[in-house]
Amino acid sequence: AQSVTQLDSxxxxxxxxxxxxxxxxxxxxxxxxxxxxxxxxxxLQLLLKYTSAATLVxxxxxxxxxxxxxxxxxxxxxxxxxxxxxxxxxxVVSESNTGNQFYxxxxxxxxxxx
Amino acid sequence: GAGVSQSPRYxxxxxxxxxxxxxxxxxxxxxxxxxxxxxGQGPEFLTYFNYEAQQDKSGLPNDRFSAxxxxxxxxxxxxxxxxQRDSAMYRCASSLVGGGANxxxxxxxxxxxxxx
Numbered sequence: 007a008q009s010v011t012q013l014d015s016x017x018x019x020x021x022x023x024x025x026x027x028x029x030x031x032x033x034x035x036x037x038x039x040x041x042x043x044x045x046x047x048x049x050l051q052l053l054l055k056y057t058s059a060a061t062l063v064x065x066x067x068x069x070x071x072x073x074x075x076x077x078x079x080x081x082x083x084x085x086x087x088x089x090x091x092x093x094x095x096x097x098v099v100s101e102s103n104t105g106n107q108f109y110x111x112x113x114x115x116x117x118x119x120x
Numbered sequence: 121g122a123g124v125s126q127s128p129r130y131x132x133x134x135x136x137x138x139x140x141x142x143x144x145x146x147x148x149x150x151x152x153x154x155x156x157x158x159x160g161q162g163p164e165f166l167t168y169f170n171y172e173a174q175q176d177k178s179g180l181p182n183d184r185f186s187a188x189x190x191x192x193x194x195x196x197x198x199x200x201x202x203x204q205r206d207s208a209m210y211r212c213a214s215s216l217v218g219g220g221a222n223x224x225x226x227x228x229x230x231x232x233x234x235x236x
Contacts, residue, residue, distance in 0.1 A: 010162075040224060049124075050163075050211070050227035096162050100223075107176065108153070108213075108225055110162035 010099050012111035020119045025069075025084040027114045029097030032078060039080045040098040040108070041071055050096070056080060067091070092118045122146075124228035126212050132234045133202055141197045141231045145214030152195050153225060154187055155211040163211055169195060202235045209233075 013028040031037060041053040054065025061073045067090075071082045080097060097111040125144040133139050145152050151170050155163035165179040171192040180186070184202075189195040199206055209232050213225035 042227075047229075049229040050213075052224050052226075055224055107165050107168065108163075109165070110155075112162045113160075 010097050010109055010111035012095075012097050012114050014114050015112065016115045016117070018117040018119060019087045021089055022086050025082070025087045025091065025116065027082040027095050027097075027116065029071075029080045029082065029111060030078050031080060031097070031099045033099060033101055035101050038100045039071075039073060040100070041065065041069070041080075041082050042096045042098060042110075044094040044096065044113075046093075053082070053095075087116075087118045089118050089120060092116055124212055124214050124226050126210075126228035126231050128231060129229065130232045130234075132236060135204060135235055136201055138198065138200045139202055139233065141199075141210050141212075141233070143195045143197070143212030143214075143228060145193065145195070145212070146216075146226055147193075148216070149214035149226075150217050151215045151223070151225075152189055153213045153215075154195070154197050155213065157209040157211055157230070159208075166197070199233075202233075204235045207233055207235045 009032045011030045019025055039056040042050045043053050044050050053069050054063045056063045056073045064070045069084045071080050073080050095114045098108050100108050127142045153168040154166040156166055157163040167177040167180055167187050168175055169189040172189050184200045187197045209230045211230045213227045215223040215225045217223050
């Protein structure tokens with residue numbers, strides 16, 4: 007069975023400092039992993055996805071994530087936070103053997119302090 | 121259309137009334153999903169379709185909830201005899217191909233349902 011754990015419900019960083027949003031997953035098979043971002047009153051937007059190719063995945067807006075199978079982690083990082091990064095971030099896992107269900111974590115709210 | 125479109129964006133209904141939420145997926149997308157998101161929580165799976173066939177409805181909370189996609193395109197999620205606990209954001213998503221783990225889902229902006 008799949009599940010996703012986002013270790014921090016809230017993260018605050020100062021503008022210009024690094025961002026780290028943590029995600030651990032459990033999966034019986036080779037999973038696909040995604041990070042989605044949700045800005046206030048907006049839909050969910052895909053930031054990046056891992057699908058068994060390169061373990062370091064680069065996404066939009068300077069975000070990247072590294073798939074670490076040994077640690078069952080898929081943490082999201084960005085070298086330098088921008089005010090526009092303030093949003094809710096969701097880590098998502100999907101497995102081909104269970105069709106197209108996407109299992110969401112509970113989300114991490116990122117605050118960027120000017 | 122250019123993206124997944126959901127209507128209405130906001131719906132306020134009285135307890136006991138039926139509501140129908142509509143989702144218009146991206147043209148050509150095979151899979152269509154419904155999710156429910158409570159405040160402060162991540163989206164929770166309800167059901168999904170490949171073309172017109174409902175593949176999995178295990179996430180529907182009870183028999184007041186139903187969904188259809190009769191022509192393999194637009195889908196309707198219906199909630200009968202609404203209760204206050206049904207209040208949430210209902211999100212629809214679509215993806216290009218059915219099955220397989222390499223597909224990403226494109227989400228609509230959701231319908232905010234409030235049952236008073």
